Amino acid sequence: MKTPHSPAFACLGGGHGLFQTLRAVRSLDHRSIDAIVTVADDGGSSGRIRKELRQVPPGDLRMALAALAPFDDTGQVWEETLQHRFGGHGALAGHAVGNLLLAGLVDVLGDEIKALDLLRATIRAEGRVLPVCARPLDIAAEVSGLDDDPRIMREVRGQVAVASTPGTVRRVRLIPEHPKAAPEALQAIEQADIVTLGPGSWFSSVIPHLLVDGITEALARTEAMRVVVLNLSAEPGETAGFSAERHLHILAQHDHRLRADVVIVDSQMIPNQSDRVHLERAAKSLGARIGFYDLREEDEDGLLLDRHDPAKLASALLSEYQQ
Known part of the structure; x- marks a missing residue:
């Protein structure tokens, strides 16, 4: 494993989970950041x-760019502009400005x-955003x-339908099957010092990466510390009723070759010691250890939210990397 000095990050995911991860890693001393995004x-x-x-x-590509916009006045304007959605009832209603810019x-x-890359340079984003695959995929x-x-x-077909199904998702596949990963995404994983997978919608934002040809192989080849960031809770719809342990079993079921080094878990999510033992056993099936940390964001009243706090997540990643 490489020495903990200005690490290069490759962050796999999509949506709000990837947004929080990118906010976390950009606050750390880093050599580079590559967001590898579901499509x-x-x-x-x-x-x-x-x-x-x-x-x-x-959409997920735009959100990742917004997460990497500079923390200055101009960067704030760019973040708000990329995320801004048109109102009304006309042809533009509901479209995000960043989506139209990219299109x-x-x-x-x-x-x-x-x-x-051009939009990244225009907004001076603090990292590169890459699609995991150069073609649109269906779940x-x-x-x-x-x-x-x-x-x-x-x-059930389609990301929206899968994420909102009232049933229990058992397994997902991609259409077309065995799509090839973008070469730039594979290169980013292989050259990284820290690779993160998750948090996010497990079946529609996290697992699909493992079903793209080349990603699991790149994760096996890289010398990076490979980190699975577990969700803070089961999601209504696709993972309703899932335990933390089952989240890891589902990863292994979709690709038995997957290996990780550490699984980062919110300490308040699993206070019971026997449940922690079961989770640690599930992590070992991936070759990983468990790191328990306080990860939840708090609102202004001190109430805990089901959202990772970027500062806390950054601290957890740095702590694991320096071990």
Whole structure:
């Protein structure tokens, strides 16, 4: 493992979970940051752009860029502008400005990564944003509990449908199957000092990375510290009722070759010692140890939220890396 000096980060995920992770790692002394982002969104503004222009859905990519905008007045304006959604009832209603900017740049440049790099340079983002795959993907899930007989499995297609299903997701696959990872994403993983996977929607933002050809192999080759950041709670819909232990088992079921070095878990999520023993056993199946930390963000009244605090997560990552 490399020495803990200005590490290079590669962060895999999507949506709000990746946003919080990027906010965490950019506060640390770092050599570089690469966000490797899921491309299976099919809802809202991203879904419309994907369908009409046949482009990679830009929403999660836009959010990652916003997370990396500079912490100055101009950077704040760029973050708010990228995230701003048009109101009203016309053709632009619901579209995020950043989605339209990316879609326009892809149309002009003919390449998603060139478009992302140009927008990154324009806003002076403190890291690079890369799609995990250079083509849009669909998620198909095997779901139980949609019929009176719980043994009956139904297939649910689409990220939005999977994330909101009232049934229990058992397994997901990508359409098309075995898509190839973007070479830039593989290079970022292999050259990193710290690679993070999660937090985020487990079946629609985290696991899909493992189903893209080349990602698990790159995770095996890299000399980086490989970190799984566990969610703070089960999510309504796709992981309702899942224990922390089951989250790890699900990762292993989708790719038995996956190996990690540490799983970072909120200490308040699992106060029971026997449950911690079970979780540690599940982590060992990935080759990982468990790191328990206070990770939750607090509101102004001191109430704990189901959201990672970037400063706390940064401290946990640094602590593990310096061991």
